[in-house]
Amino acid sequence: MEGARIGRLELRRADLRFPFPTAFSDRVSGTRIVGLGRRAKYLLIDLDSGETVIAHLGMSGSFRVEHEAENELSGAFHHARSKDEKHDHVVFHIEGAQGAVRVIYNDPRRFGFMDLLPRVDLDNYPAFRQLGPEPVGNALDAAGLAARFAGRSQPLKAALLDQSNIAGLGNIYVCEALWRAGLSPVRAAGTTVTPTGKPKKELVRLVEAIRAVIADAIAVGGSSLRDHIRTDGTLGYFQHTFRVYDREGHACANPECDGTVARIVQAGRSTFYCSRCQE
Ligand SMILES: [Zn+2]
Numbered sequence: 698m699e700g701a702r703i704g705r706l707e708l709r710r711a712d713l714r715f716p717f718p719t720a721f722s723d724r725v726s727g728t729r730i731v732g733l734g735r736r737a738k739y740l741l742i743d744l745d746s747g748e749t750v751i752a753h754l755g756m757s758g759s760f761r762v763e764h765e766a767e768n769e770l771s772g773a774f775h776h777a778r779s780k781d782e783k784h785d786h787v788v789f790h791i792e793g794a795q796g797a798v799r800v801i802y803n804d805p806r807r808f809g810f811m812d813l814l815p816r817v818d819l820d821n822y823p824a825f826r827q828l829g830p831e832p833v834g835n836a837l838d839a840a841g842l843a844a845r846f847a848g849r850s851q852p853l854k855a856a857l858l859d860q861s862n863i864a865g866l867g868n869i870y871v872c873e874a875l876w877r878a879g880l881s882p883v884r885a886a887g888t889t890v891t892p893t894g895k896p897k898k899e900l901v902r903l904v905e906a907i908r909a910v911i912a913d914a915i916a917v918g919g920s921s922l923r924d925h926i927r928t929d930g931t932l933g934y935f936q937h938t939f940r941v942y943d944r945e946g947h948a949c950a951n952p953e954c955d956g957t958v959a960r961i962v963q964a965g966r967s968t969f970y971c972s973r974c975q976e
Contacts, residue, residue: 701793755808854882
């Protein structure tokens with residue numbers, strides 16, 4: 698999409714979770730995409746008009762790419778994506794170097810949304826103002842997390858899902874990172890901090906685990922994509938990439954542990970963990 702022109706933005710309804718921004722189609726149609734980015738779970742599409750499209754997938758949203766010529770799909774996801782056309786709500790008609798392409802936003806439950814605002818105003822966007830550091834890059838470190846976690850009785854799981862502590866970590870990767878770090882999701886966040894506010898070694902371990910989980914997920918996603926399309930061409934589940942998430946009742950993947958993965962519910966979300974090796 699980068700460098701390509703959006704010939705037309707097609708809206709097939711008036712809203713998603715929220716109404717589309719004023720004159721959304723007119724302001725996006727005919728612009729050129731100068732960059733694609735991300736902040737937390739928000740996708741950013743920078744346009745040569747100086748405005749940026751902000752898109753959030755909600756619970757069930759997905760983009761798929763269809764080449765006008767071949768109708769082929771690009772991408773593979775843990776959660777199978779809906780291809781039901783009645784849930785195709787937004788279509789970016791792209792005129793790129795590889796010909797005409799449709800980038801289609803599909804969202805059966807419509808918890809996703811899109812917004813459009815001047816690039817220079819992004820930092821003041823309400824959803825961005827309170828976001829913590831990104832989990833990739835140098836902004837996240839154990840000392841910074843220690844300052845946020847000190848004295849907190851909130852469970853570690855909830856503290857990690859709190860976007861003001863770390864931006865963009867979701868349920869799956871929080872479960873995976875806690876398992877890798879050998880930390881219980883129910884222990885109080887403050888127990889990873891010394892009385893003088895320094896990170897304990899387990900918090901240092903947790904930060905390393907968060908980075909590693911994300912790096913591995915990106916790497917595995919890339920290689921699975923090609924393998925998967927070559928074998929059967931369908932989209933599906935990639936649970937083999939997870940060590941603990943969605944593995945209730947399975948043996949713990951830690952070779953030094955004979956525990957079993959359990960599922961509990963914390964703040965309405967499933968937590969998968971091993972009570973034997975996560976302390
Ligand atoms: Zn275990």
